[in-house]
Amino acid sequence: MGTVEYIQHHLQNNAVCSADNINPATGLCEGFWTFHMDTILISIALGALIILVAARLGKRLEAGAPSGFQNAVEGVLDFVGQQVRDTFPGKNPLIAPLALTIFVWVWLMNFMDLIPVDLLPLLAQMVTGDPHFHLKVVPTTDLNTTMAMALSVFALIIFYNIKVKGLWGFTKMFLFHPFGKFFIPFNIVMTLIEEVSKPLSLGLRLFGNMFAGELVFLLIALIGGTLAVGIGALFWAPLQALLGLGWLIFHILVITLQAFIFMVLTIVYLGMAHTEMDDH
Amino acid sequence: MSINATLLIQIIAFVLLIWFVNKVLWGPISKLMEERQKRIADGLSAAEKGKRELELAEKRAKEVLKEAKEQAQNIIGQAEKRANEIVDDAKTKAQEEADRVRAGAQAELAQEVAAAREQLRGDVAKLAVAGAGQILAVEIDAAKHQDILDRLVKQI
Numbered sequence: 001m002g003t004v005e006y007i008q009h010h011l012q013n014n015a016v017c018s019a020d021n022i023n024p025a026t027g028l029c030e031g032f033w034t035f036h037m038d039t040i041l042i043s044i045a046l047g048a049l050i051i052l053v054a055a056r057l058g059k060r061l062e063a064g065a066p067s068g069f070q071n072a073v074e075g076v077l078d079f080v081g082q083q084v085r086d087t088f089p090g091k092n093p094l095i096a097p098l099a100l101t102i103f104v105w106v107w108l109m110n111f112m113d114l115i116p117v118d119l120l121p122l123l124a125q126m127v128t129g130d131p132h133f134h135l136k137v138v139p140t141t142d143l144n145t146t147m148a149m150a151l152s153v154f155a156l157i158i159f160y161n162i163k164v165k166g167l168w169g170f171t172k173m174f175l176f177h178p179f180g181k182f183f184i185p186f187n188i189v190m191t192l193i194e195e196v197s198k199p200l201s202l203g204l205r206l207f208g209n210m211f212a213g214e215l216v217f218l219l220i221a222l223i224g225g226t227l228a229v230g231i232g233a234l235f236w237a238p239l240q241a242l243l244g245l246g247w248l249i250f251h252i253l254v255i256t257l258q259a260f261i262f263m264v265l266t267i268v269y270l271g272m273a274h275t276e277m278d279d280h
Numbered sequence: 281m282s283i284n285a286t287l288l289i290q291i292i293a294f295v296l297l298i299w300f301v302n303k304v305l306w307g308p309i310s311k312l313m314e315e316r317q318k319r320i321a322d323g324l325s326a327a328e329k330g331k332r333e334l335e336l337a338e339k340r341a342k343e344v345l346k347e348a349k350e351q352a353q354n355i356i357g358q359a360e361k362r363a364n365e366i367v368d369d370a371k372t373k374a375q376e377e378a379d380r381v382r383a384g385a386q387a388e389l390a391q392e393v394a395a396a397r398e399q400l401r402g403d404v405a406k407l408a409v410a411g412a413g414q415i416l417a418v419e420i421d422a423a424k425h426q427d428i429l430d431r432l433v434k435q436i
Contacts (some may be wrong), residue, residue, distance in 0.1 A: 034284040047297040061312055076311055097302035148290030198372035
């Protein structure tokens with residue numbers, strides 16, 4: 001398998017669609033009504049994992065002195081709660097669970113990136129017996145996942161904007177912001193860009209970081225895979241291991257940071273939606 | 281890699297997951313943590329209160345002790361004073377008693393001396409009368425010469 005094919009194969013989702021939507025030339029699904037089964041199943045499995053672990057923990061909660069796992073979970077909850085208290089004005093019981101969900105879920109989905117790139121796809125190919133079986137294990141390298149969350153947050157932003165400021169207040173935000181009443185057309189364009197950039201920056205940032213990270217892992221994996229032939233393996237294989245380890249350690253930081261950024265920006269955007277506009 | 285219907289599934293999954301996380305993770309555990317926080321705060325304030333009360337009690341105990349000491353000092357002082365008084369009293373009484381006894385003895389002595397002297401005087405008078413009678417060889421009528429006798433007695 002060539003380098004380009006290897007990478008392309010790894011970046012291909014396991015797509016399911018009706019027969020009409022399959023491109024006869026490539027054999028791949030096209031059009032809107034396509035489902036990325038790997039993205040959906042893995043992200044839902046990780047979500048189920050959160051719920052299962054939480055439910056198991058909930059059965060043996062210790063009120064007095066928590067120990068071990070409960071302590072760690074409480075640490076995460078406290079951390080998220082602190083972020084919400086620090087950046088979110090006022091009270092909204094939805095914000096903290098939303099932020100917690102984003103942080104934990106995104107982190108877990110990002111964490112799939114740390115599993116060796118070829119391990120799960122190879123396993124899947126062995127299990128299914130199909131050497132061309134597509135499996136993209138990191139749901140956050142799928143734009144659909146990141147944009148799904150970003151658009152959900154965007155919907156909440158608009159909802160709370162209207163709920164807090166009122167419909168007229170929300171309209172005023174477009175008309176008189178940021179330059180006052182003499183620049184209404186300009187203001188509308190500016191505010192539109194400002195608002196639309198929120199979900200885009202949320203979704204694309206996470207997607208871009210994780211996609212690029214995945215790509216670097218693939219490239220590192222290629223060092224050994226393509227160059228380690230004969231005596232060269234003595235040099236290239238250790239180099240791959242070393243680079244892989246380095247990027248892995250760095251990536252632990254990246255996945256946490258990206259989950260954190262997504263969470264904090266969500267809190268900030270919703271906080272902005274909750275603040276009254278001062279009249280210009 | 282493009283946007284497709286996966287997006288819809290992911291939105292549904294995301295919303296459901298938020299609901300579940302709130303239900304089983306955030307809700308119960310944050311409630312637990314809040315309760316614990318409250319309990320700890322209560323405990324701390326109770327400890328603070330206890331400490332303050334202890335301090336107060338210690339202060340009071342010290343005051344009571346000081347008062348008791350003062351009282352004891354007073355009582356001891358009074359007792360000493362009383363003892364001194366009693367001793368002084370006893371001394372005076374003893375002195376008085378001694379004086380009285382001595383005075384009584386002296387009076388008795390004087391009386392006895394006087395009585396003895398009287399008796400002696402009588403005896404001398406009788407002796408003198410007898411002597412004179414013998415000298416005069418005349419029976420002196422004692423009744424007749426009583427005044428002479430009395431004068432004689434006085435002269436002795």
